[in-house]
Amino acid sequence: AGCGWGYGSKNGPSHWHEQFPIAKEGSRQSPIELKNAETKYDSSLKPLTLSYDASSAKSLTNTGSSVQVDYEDGTDRLVLTGGPLCGKYRLRQFHFHWGACDDHGSEHILDGTSYSAELHLVHWNAEKYCDFAEAAKAPDGLAVIGVFLKVCNENPALQKMLSSLDCIKKKGSKVEFTDFAPCALLPPCLNYYTYLGSLTTPPLFESVIWIVLKEPITLSSEQMTKFRTLEFTGPDDPMQDNYRPPQPLKCREIRKNFQ
Numbered sequence: 001a002g003c004g005w006g007y008g009s010k011n012g013p014s015h016w017h018e019q020f021p022i023a024k025e026g027s028r029q030s031p032i033e034l035k036n037a038e039t040k041y042d043s044s045l046k047p048l049t050l051s052y053d054a055s056s057a058k059s060l061t062n063t064g065s066s067v068q069v070d071y072e073d074g075t076d077r078l079v080l081t082g083g084p085l086c087g088k089y090r091l092r093q094f095h096f097h098w099g100a101c102d103d104h105g106s107e108h109i110l111d112g113t114s115y116s117a118e119l120h121l122v123h124w125n126a127e128k129y130c131d132f133a134e135a136a137k138a139p140d141g142l143a144v145i146g147v148f149l150k151v152c153n154e155n156p157a158l159q160k161m162l163s164s165l166d167c168i169k170k171k172g173s174k175v176e177f178t179d180f181a182p183c184a185l186l187p188p189c190l191n192y193y194t195y196l197g198s199l200t201t202p203p204l205f206e207s208v209i210w211i212v213l214k215e216p217i218t219l220s221s222e223q224m225t226k227f228r229t230l231e232f233t234g235p236d237d238p239m240q241d242n243y244r245p246p247q248p249l250k251c252r253e254i255r256k257n258f259q
């Protein structure tokens with residue numbers, strides 16, 4: 001069988017509809033362009049609350065499309081509540097999307113600006129659903145916090161992960177990765193935009209309540225270069241430009257919790 005979906009010219013985002021029709025037929029696909037002037041301030045939106053105990057990080061994996069840190073999500077360890085959400089959402093994993101150069105690479109675009117990378121913290125609704133796979137198929141099943149990465153000064157919180165990338169250069173490789181508090185990757189200000197969307201990779205399920213932070217976190221250009229030392233399929237195929245372009249807004253509203 002041909003290689004599965006990816007980000008190449010033969011299996012990239014413009015081909016995904018061939019195996020995943022929702023890519024073209026969906027009504028709430030992600031990512032999108034965020035135009036601040038067209039978003040609506042909603043005073044009923046609550047602040048985000050991230051509960052945070054000794055973190056339950058498990059492993060660091062090269063998934064073949066991103067680098068991902070998986071969490072033990074059998075109990076309420078890292079829980080997201082508040083914001084636009086009803087109930088509590090458990091952190092399952094976080095991963096990144098980035099470009100071949102620092103001037104692009106994020107999935108969401110904010111007022112015409114592409115950032116160098118974007119962090120996604122993926123949570124699932126553990127109050128309503130039994131496990132991640134079930135939640136991933138429900139319209140209110142997932143909540144993903146998107147954080148923009150901007151090349152500026154070094155980010156010490158990323159160093160522990162980036163210094164482990166040499167061990168997972170190859171697709172499918174995985175190493176133990178513990179005691180990593182994801183809150184260290186958040187900016188001081190948690191002002192956010194929120195809208196109803198989808199997974200930005202196949203199967204592109206329309207099950208994500210997106211929460212995109214307005215304030216980016218920063219990292220150095222050396223740290224950004226480190227991401228690109230990972231491989232998609234082999235040594236001549238560096239992992240980069242693993243982002244989906246913006247999708248039609250259709251009849252969706254984007255709200256924000258700040259004026």
Ligand SMILES: NS(=O)(=O)c1c(F)c(F)c(-n2cc(CC3CCCCC3)nn2)c(F)c1F
Pocket residue numbers: 120122133136137142144198199200201202203208
């Ligand atoms: N970019 S994103 O939108 O933040 C994003 C996500 F939110 C995800 F949840 C996944 N995801 C995909 C699966 C396979 C599951 C296999 C069982 C059925 C559901 C999908 N695991 N996690 C994902 F790959 C991704 F890119």
Ligand SMILES: [Zn+2]
Pocket residue numbers: 095096097120200
């Ligand atoms: Zn993602």
